[in-house]
Amino acid sequence: MKEIKTxxxxxxxxxxxxxxxxxxxxxLEIVFSTSSETIVFSKSNFHEKFYELxxxxxxxxxQKITNYKLRMIILGDFSGYESKSFKDFVYESNQNGKVIFIxxxxxxxxxxx
Numbered sequence: 001m002k003e004i005k006t007x008x009x010x011x012x013x014x015x016x017x018x019x020x021x022x023x024x025x026x027x028l029e030i031v032f033s034t035s036s037e038t039i040v041f042s043k044s045n046f047h048e049k050f051y052e053l054x055x056x057x058x059x060x061x062x063q064k065i066t067n068y069k070l071r072m073i074i075l076g077d078f079s080g081y082e083s084k085s086f087k088d089f090v091y092e093s094n095q096n097g098k099v100i101f102i103x104x105x106x107x108x109x110x111x112x113x
Contacts, residue, residue: 012036024060043076073108
């Protein structure tokens, strides 16, 4: 993990190989290991079940983001997910500005609220 200072504040940036988040508890461990309110992950930092909405994993993570007043950017190509519900989830998350799914960090920073 490295910290990056931006106009939006300090980001906790995790590289692809830094961690694998397999459940909400592993997410909380990471959140509590940094003082940043904005956390940046690679798509591959999350277990594949995160992207299967019926697993409930993504919903639990978003609830924790809300409860702890955090913001998160997930960097990657999400075009391979065909599920309409996942596409709607990504769209609504990006509109809300607290959890951003995008391929470019600079573009993601502009969407944060």
